[in-house]
Amino acid sequence: MATTLLELRQITKAFGPKVANDRISLSVMPGRVHALVGENGAGKTTLMTMVAGTAQPDSGQILVDGKETRISSPQRAAALGIGMVHQHFKLVPSLTVAANIFLGREHTTGGRLDTARMEAEVAELSERFGLEIDPRAKVSSLSVGQRQRVEVLKALSHDTRLLILDEPTAVLTPGETDELFVVIRSLAERGCAVLFISHKLGEVLAIADEVTVIRDGRTIDTLPAAGLSQADIARMMVGREVLLRIAHTPATPAEEVLAVEDLTVVDDRGVTVLKSVSLSVRAGEIVGVAGVEGNGQSELAAAVAGMHPVDGGRVVLDGTDVTAATVATRRQAGLAYIPEDRHEVGTGPAMSVAENLTATHTEAPVARRGWISTRWSHAFAQRLIGVFDVRGAGPRTPIGTLSGGNIQKVIIAREFASDPRLLMVSQPTRGVDVGAMEFVHNAIVRRRDQGAAVLLFSADLNEVMSLSDRLLVMYRGEVIAEFTQETMSEAAVGLAMAGVPPTQDKVAEAERHHEQVIHQLGEPVAAVSAAAEVDTSVAIEETGAAGRLPADLSPAALLAEGGTDDARHKESAGQWLRRTARSVLTGSVQPVVAIGLSLLIGLVIILALGSNPLDAYDQLFFSAFRTPFGTAGFIAQFVPLAVLSAAVIISFRAGFFNIGGEGQLFLGAMAGAWVGFTFTDLPPVLLTVLMLVAGVIAGGLWGLLPGALLAYWRVDIIVTTLMLSTIAILLTAYLVTGPLRDPEAGLAGSPRVADEARLPLFSAQYGIGLDLVIALLVVVVLGLVLTRSVWGLQVRQLGEMNRFAEYTGVSPKKMSMQVMALSGAAAGIAGVLFVLGPNGGRFLQNFSPGYGFLGITVALLARLNPWAALVAAAFYANMMAGSNAMQINAGVPFPLVNVLQGLIILSITAVFVVDRRTRDRVLAMLPIRRPGATAVTTSGAELADAPAQGRGDATPVSARGAADRSDPRTPSDDGDPTVGSRTPGASADQAGENR
Known part of the structure; x- marks a missing residue:
């Protein structure tokens, strides 16, 4: 044996x-x-x-x-x-x-x-x-x-x-x-x-x-x-009976919905991948496209969807020429597209199921006037999850944690809900389990029977032959054969896929060769043929909903059917508190560990300097709140850090590494100051508003420029933002030491703005003023825009760093410019707030200790969560405000704060990497987790922590460490005794060292 x-x-x-x-x-x-x-x-x-x-x-x-x-x-x-x-x-x-x-x-x-x-x-x-x-x-x-x-x-x-x-x-x-x-x-x-x-x-x-x-x-x-x-x-x-291959039912074709005429496409390499391809699809029929991968099928689907440029020919959808139309226009004309690549195109893997489903359904009641209703979007998602039998999913579940079959069901649900005139399906069951195949096949046929035109691409010969009413075969970018249900056979289609004309003699020869192969394998032909045959007449109870799909799957229809007071979609106060607490605790682990590691290393450094680390940390973290002066210094640091971190989060969430916030901050401050000292005759309130507007415009334009360079010329945004930041700082330095220099400033600065235009203080002793209120308002508004608006949803789609945004109809070019302009505008506001605030009164060249770069560190510590950024900004501001007290009272040099900031960035990056590699291994050793374990082939654990609203943990790798350029020494005022009492706490000589 x-x-x-x-x-x-x-x-x-x-x-x-x-x-x-x-x-x-x-x-x-x-x-x-x-x-x-x-x-x-x-x-x-x-x-x-x-x-x-x-x-x-x-x-x-x-x-x-x-x-x-x-x-x-x-x-x-x-x-x-x-x-x-x-x-x-x-x-x-x-x-x-x-x-x-x-x-x-x-x-x-x-x-x-x-x-x-x-x-x-x-x-x-x-x-x-x-x-x-x-x-x-x-x-x-x-x-x-x-x-x-x-x-x-x-x-x-x-x-x-x-x-x-x-x-x-x-x-x-x-x-x-x-x-x-x-x-x-x-x-x-x-x-x-x-x-x-x-x-x-x-x-x-x-x-x-x-x-x-x-x-x-x-x-x-x-x-x-x-x-x-x-x-x-x-x-x-x-674990149950499965209908492996549905019985083909006759189609009832109606009017032509899609016409592709002499379509020619050249790829990025200059190779012609489609050569004068023509085809048509009518309502109520399935036209299949077969062929070995790499023969132009993917490019044909992308060209029809509007995701690949066309070099010749026309695409006509429902009588309208859409050859040059955008993806959004084609979707509005009735196109629904189920792509072959679920992760790269069809979904935003880190986004929730609800976000993926509502990406193309931002109409009422899911969204109104550009604002998404969380309640209604989750109710819509829950209804589709039930109708399409998406297992193991809830509205807040990150879609990347689902199995391939369930991800495909989510995509099908989203596309079917648009009531398409043309349903284009590419590789519908690739990577999908047997049970889900049954569902997908039935759903496609059901949609055909409801009157949609279906264009089906599949490399699975059995699948495409079973589903298609007409079958086209592509070879080297051309349609070389067409079959009907009456004329198609595996041998004939297989020959065409190999580029051989399926003549009667060739087909007979191929069938003889196949029989010879079977005999060579040592298996009786009859036995193999019997094994290959699938009984399509067996009556099997349908699982899921493929056979009972509602005719109208739109949000309005589904939610009306479900009822406006459906208790399933209402979250009790206790449930909300538990979910929020769990989310906060989960999201806090990495930042807390990173801070702990940094402070531990800092402790070793302090001991090496011969100082008491307990005294040093006491002064660093608590001294600012022991005196009004210290509190004022804390607020002076918090205002720019909070606003700039929000600016960074906007761009980073979209996948754009805007590290030019410092330059946008400087230009915003300079523009606001120029308006303030130039138009002093204007009413104070109007002048204040104009200063804020000027800062927004200047910062926005300085952010828009790299966004446009990326959109139209694909110039690296890291290079352009860093370069433009340097230019902006040098430009303002030239202005305040040249044409706009004010000799009375004491430091390199502009003339004073009108005092009446300055923002009032509510408490001069503690430095609490209207600038703090405006900063908080800006952060809250930006946070709501990112997490509750349709535009914010599009930002998160773009931030998936795949083609999901483009696939759903979002214009990456427009969004890149909008995102960068808004990010720059927010940085510009931070600059104007300094000029209008108690420590400003004029533009000072050394007013920033590197806030633009520090904003990046704050955003990374907050894991790009706009609400957590307020806490992270307060943490950094507290360290900066307490650095002088640490030096004076504990004998530890204030540059230790620089060291701690750098360590935090390094630590949070290291913790993120180590966490991904070891968290699953550690959890696997916890017996308490084992009984509820479920089987998957790939780990989705790292996604399980992701916040429901976007990618709070998606840290752009290219931006890490950019904040190390910062110099967190606090700024000085211009020495004017009329300026409010908020003082950052830095001495004049320290301020003079800045920049």
């Missing part, structure tokens, strides 16, 4: 509370093809990564040749004879076949590459395993099927005894699949074990000797493939 090659015993792998593999056992014998099947999220890929050495089990044993082994790396796996071919090819297109196969372990002679030897070995491998390939050919010139051969040869080049194939036929034509199966069977006959992972159950039955089914991370059963049917496997995978 042959010894087991690979044995897995009780393998468990968890990501925090999410259990991917739960005590899985599996045995693989040499010379056998062992299929591993399961729903998306069942744990197949996670299990294989541990066999391939890219992950380690939490518990259990891996035995190779009967000996327990730790597969610590892919190199160790290769040494054991284990090779894996991933679903997505890992090849370098610019290199040859031989260079790719030996990449990282090249043969050399005398320090030079031995190309001839590598090519000879590849040729020998190719001949030995029947995988014909030219070792000298560049990978970029190969077909998809040939690239698959290269991947297999690469895996076999290590003297492989166990070959793992992950979805190997996903991008192959039927003919290429037959050829691959011949190779797999040949490998098995040579004694190689093959682990075959696929969701194509017909192929599993055609090639496998044994089948192991896993569900929810657990082994359901291992059975011989002989005697099993697709329905048997699907039942084990899902």
